[in-house]
Amino acid sequence: MKKHIPNTITCANLFSGCIGVVFAFNGELEIAAYFVLLSGIFDFFDGMVARLLHVKSAIGKELDSLADMVSFGFLPGVVMFQLLKMGDFKNEYLPYLGFIITVFSALRLAKFNIDERQTEDFIGLNTPMNTLLIVSLPFIAKDYPAIIGSTWILMALVAITSFLLVSEIKIFSFKLSDLSWTKNKMKFIFLILSMALIVSLKFTAVPFILILYIGLSILHFRIKA
Structure with a gap:
C-alpha cells in the first residue's frame, strides 16, 4: 500500500497543474499561479515521501516528469502565451x-x-523555479504594467x-540529508534572504530570488570544488 503513496502525491501535482x-487559458492567470504553488508543494513532497518510505521506483520517476511537464512545462507556456497576447506589440502569431518555454521545459x-x-543537484534551472518566475509576472504587472506589458521584455x-x-x-x-548548518549553509542562506525579499x-x-538562487548555486559549487 505504501508504495502507492508517492505516486498518488505526484498525481495530485498533475491534477493541480491541469486545473x-x-x-490560464481562461485568462485567470493569478488563480493559475496558485495552482502552480499547489503543484509545487506536491512535487516537493512526493520525492521526500518516496525516500522516507524507501519506495522509490522507475515508474515514480517517469510519472514525476510527466506531471512536471504539465505543471511546470505546459502551464508556464500558457501563461506566457496570454501575457504576450496582452503585450504592447500586437501580432496574431507572436x-x-x-x-518555447514548454519546449525547453520538455x-x-x-x-x-x-x-x-x-x-543530488541540478544542471540547468529546474522547471518549478522557472515556472515560479513566469507565474509571478501577472502579479508584478500590477505595480509595473509598462515593464511586464512590454512584448520585447517578455520575449527576452x-x-x-x-x-x-x-x-x-x-x-x-x-534535498536535505539532515538539518546541519555546515552541510546546508548555502541553502539556509538562500531561504533566509528569500524570505527577507518576499517580506x-x-x-x-521573485525575479531577484531567481537571480539569488543561481548566484548562490554558482558560489556554492565553486567553494565545493
Missing part, C-alpha cells in the same frame, strides 16, 4: 512563441531523466529562461 492550465525534463550527474524572458533550463549551470537542490518586495521579489 491551472484551464484557468504569442505562440510563449510555448528538453530539460528529458535531460534530467537520463543525466546521472543530477541525482522567454529566451533567457529557455537557455537557463538547458544550460550547464550547476544548481543546488533542496520587503512581495511578488516583485
